[in-house]
Amino acid sequence: MPKPILVHICSKCDAQFPRWSGRCESCGNWGTVSKDPTDVSGDTRESLTSDVGRQEAGGRKLKVEAFADLKSAEYATAKPTGLAPLDAVLGGGLAHGSATLIAGEPGMGKSTLLSQVALAMAAQGKKVLYVAGEESPKQIGLRLARLASVVPPTLAYLDDTCAENIAATLADNKPDLTIVDSIQTAVSNQASGEAGSVSQVKTCAAILTQAAKRSGVPVILVGQVTKDGDIAGPRLMEHVVDTVLSLEGDRTHRFRILRAIKHRFGSSDEVALLDMTERGLEVLENPSGALLADRSDAPGSAIGCVLEGRRPLLAELQALVTAAGYSAPVRKATGFDTARLNMLLAVLTRHAGIGVYDKDVFANAAGGLAVRDPAADLALAAAIASAVSKKPLDPKTALFGEIGLTGELRPVPLTDLRVKEIARLGFSTIILPAASKQPQIKDVELKTCRTVRDAIERAMR
Ligand SMILES: Nc1ncnc2c1ncn2[C@@H]1O[C@H](COP(=O)(O)OP(=O)(O)OP(=O)(O)O)[C@@H](O)[C@H]1O
Ligand SMILES: [Mg+2]
Structure with a gap:
């Protein structure tokens, strides 16, 4: 008969090991690994799975019932x-x-x-x-x-x-x-x-x-x-x-x-x-108003529009760009995905002529917002461009659009809701992807662009 395999288990993270050790290799805690009292030894486990017929023999025949007989309507709402x-x-x-x-x-x-x-x-x-x-x-x-x-x-x-x-x-x-x-x-x-x-x-x-x-x-x-x-x-x-x-x-x-x-x-x-x-x-x-309450009009700040569920929210995206010195450049993002920030920096270098390879770049979504909507790409790209050129963007301009790897500006869902929200907060110009459906809104100029280069040039004008 083969020797049963005794499982040792960590009481902190539940990781299993064939032998005891003083320190759990999975979570690093000391003194948490011990023999698993509920362990079924190797040979018993095999016999449980190998004889299906015997398992059936041990079971009880149960009555099946029709869903139609369930009085569930009163609980439906x-x-x-x-x-x-x-x-x-x-x-x-x-x-x-x-x-x-x-x-x-x-x-x-x-x-x-x-x-x-x-x-x-x-x-x-x-x-x-x-x-x-x-x-x-x-x-x-x-x-x-x-x-x-x-x-x-x-x-x-x-x-x-x-x-x-x-x-x-x-x-x-x-x-x-x-x-x-x-x-x-x-x-x-x-x-x-x-x-x-x-x-x-x-x-x-x-x-x-x-x-x-x-x-x-x-x-x-x-x-x-x-x-x-x-x-x-x-x-x-x-x-x-x-x-x-x-x-x-x-x-x-x-x-x-x-x-x-x-x-x-x-x-x-x-x-x-x-x-x-x-x-x-x-x-x-008025969440957009609250998020923009302390907005900055210094270089390195741009206003974007992101969706939370189906709700459009205006968000301030900020960037700080400084010389990296002798060490490898630092790229850090708060409230924004760092991998996406790196991708945007690569696209800006390759397709918009904004080289930041020797600079530290810090990005931030102000107000504690965690931005996941790719529509924020364009606003962050504009914030980086503004930080590099040390030139503030027009405070009455908002931007949104996803940036693709070839430098193209891609449309994002629910353009009309975003445009309405931006207009409601008193902005006069919106820079957005050319392929978007364009709603007509009074007193707001829509500037459509095909590429990130074009969008940033128009934003920096
Ligand atoms: N008097 C107060 N006025 C305003 N905010 C308060 C006040 N008291 C507590 N808070 C806020 O409530 C938060 C704590 O809330 P709560 O205890 O409900 O959080 P929790 O998610 O249950 O935290 P935990 O995980 O520790 O149980 C604090 O971080 C603080 O922001
Ligand atoms: Mg709690």
Whole structure:
């Protein structure tokens, strides 16, 4: 009989090794590797998969049922939570028995947003259960008191982190909403490792999602992510839960974006643009205005237009270009993809005659915005050109368009929405790709260009 292979497992990151070691080779933690108690030894594993007939023999025959017999119509519509931006992103509200994950970096405002949801639902007389894992009930109580003048009596807390206990309480108490803050603090008897480890997070998310489905109580889970992608981060749970929301922003700014990354019950196009205030997260009525409030008219600044969901947002793109000295030139971007910045610099050198090979280049999207829309390419290219020539751009000009590798300016979706937003904020000139559909807008001159060289020449005029 072959010797069984004993698996050793790291309690921090769940990496598996054939032999013990003092330090986990995967996550680098010391003293976390031990024998996996749940391991099925090699020969047993083989016998489990080799004899399919025997597996069938061990199973029970179950009754199958018709979907038509399910009385699901009453659960078909999502119920509003009463917190407008969340309801908008969820396409109406929370679905019956749904599991929603809110992911975000520490300090982003996840607990604040969920306290606001809890208060909004409790204010309608609904029962809300807040499971305190990360903060003590007293700390949560203080936040609730800051956010609302009265904390309704239907808003209750549970001071426990055991997933099985939470699931049992949920089935018994039947609240209208359960919030678990956070999944990284939950523990299950059925998983190995400490709270926050891969197996604990996965098992607890599965237990709580099943509890939501069985009881019909919507459950919201908080998931922590770190800037460099936490190993026990929400990616692990994405396929388990019904909806994944992400609360994004820059901790040094007040601006936040709530977006749906995955949504089983509706579209994931809608985003909420929020402002972190002492009364909690509030809807920004004029996000473009807020983002441009402190704009600079110095060389190296250009105004672009990016889409968040289907919402056009004006963003200030900034560039700083300085002599690199003797070392290799530095290229750094904040709120913009560094690889894309490098690509833009190469295109500018090759196709627009703007050589920066011996210069350090720093790029920034002002206001803490994380720009992903390629339509911001042209504004950043113009900001770099302006920084190189030390000549400011016309403050009443905005630009948008994607830049291709051959120096061509490519059209971007929803040109008409972008043009309207730029016009609304009082700009008089827009530089955009020639192939775009051109809406007619009063008092705004549209300058269409085919190449990045042409666009930059017109912007610098
Ligand atoms: N009195 C206040 N006025 C304005 N903003 C505040 C106030 N108190 C807290 N904040 C903001 O709330 C943020 C923390 O929010 P919250 O605790 O909801 O974040 P979180 O995402 O739950 O963080 P964690 O991951 O640490 O649990 C702070 O970074 C701060 O910006
Ligand atoms: Mg929190």
